[in-house]
Amino acid sequence: xxxxxxxxxxxxxxxxxxxxxxxxxxxxxxxxxxxxxxxxxxxxxxxxxxxxxxxxxxxxxxxxxxxxxxxxxxxxxxxxxxxxxxxxxxxxxxxxxxxxxxxxxxxxxxxxxxxxxxxxxxxxxxxxxxxxxxxxxxxxxxxxxxxxxxxxxxxxxxxx
Numbered sequence: 838x839x840x841x842x843x844x845x846x847x848x849x850x851x852x853x854x855x856x857x858x859x860x861x862x863x864x865x866x867x868x869x870x871x872x873x874x875x876x877x878x879x880x881x882x883x884x885x886x887x888x889x890x891x892x893x894x895x896x897x898x899x900x901x902x903x904x905x906x907x908x909x910x911x912x913x914x915x916x917x918x919x920x921x922x923x924x925x926x927x928x929x930x931x932x933x934x935x936x937x938x939x940x941x942x943x944x945x946x947x948x949x950x951x952x953x954x955x956x957x958x959x960x961x962x963x964x965x966x967x968x969x970x971x972x973x974x975x976x977x978x979x980x981x982x983x984x985x986x987x988x989x990x991x992x993x994x995x996x997x
Contacts, residue, residue, distance in 0.1 A: 843988075844995035847871045851996070865898040866906030872996070873902070877989055880957060880980035882906075884965075885918065886973045895919070918948045921962060922974045931964040932994075936984060952978055959984030963997045 850856060850871060856864060869882045882900045900906040925933055937953040937960055952960060957978045965973040977993055979985050985993075 841995065843875050844992055847875060847996055862898055862906040862908040866900045868996075869900040869906065872992070875992065877977075877992055878979045878981040878985070879977060881952070881976075881978040883918065883976040884974065885922065885976075918946075918962070918974070918976060921946055921948070922964070925962065925964055925974075933960075933962040934985075934990070935960040935962070937978070956980045958982055961985060961990065961993060963993065965997060 847868070851868070859867075865882070865884060869879055872882075873879050880902050884898045886896045895910065897909050898906050899909070921933065921935070925931070935949060937949055937957045949960060957980055959979050959981075961977045963975045963977075965975055975997065977985075979989070
């Protein structure tokens with residue numbers, strides 16, 4: 838019940854019909870800030886949305902603490918977040934928790950190695966249920982030394 842109370846203001850904001858009309862990057866940045874305001878030790882957040890057709894590039898929204906969110910279009914990169922997402926899709930997984938400590942096995946992905954070198958300590962990657970099979974994901978990274986705790990994960994799950 839306490840987790841629901843922690844998530845409730847963010848969920849109510851997300852469900853507000855006026856939010857749908859906001860700029861995607863601004864909305865994603867605001868979501869990240871609201872989560873920080875609820876005590877989530879968030880350092881970085883990314884969401885990726887793959888196009889349904891091959892000629893439509895992947896859209897990415899990226900936020901980093903202290904900055905505004907930015908939107909970009911990109912092609913998947915070997916060793917990038919997209920490779921982790923592809924493995925999750927293959928395995929039918931909706932959640933991946935990856936430690937980013939200097940010795941972590943996940944550093945076989947250049948994306949994880951880069952996050953760790955910049956100060957990231959744990960990555961949580963969610964497959965979003967509204968993706969209709971096209972691979973929409975949200976990635977949350979903390980720079981807190983011990984990573985996310987169970988309450989943090991529950992908050993993110995409630996938001997997803």
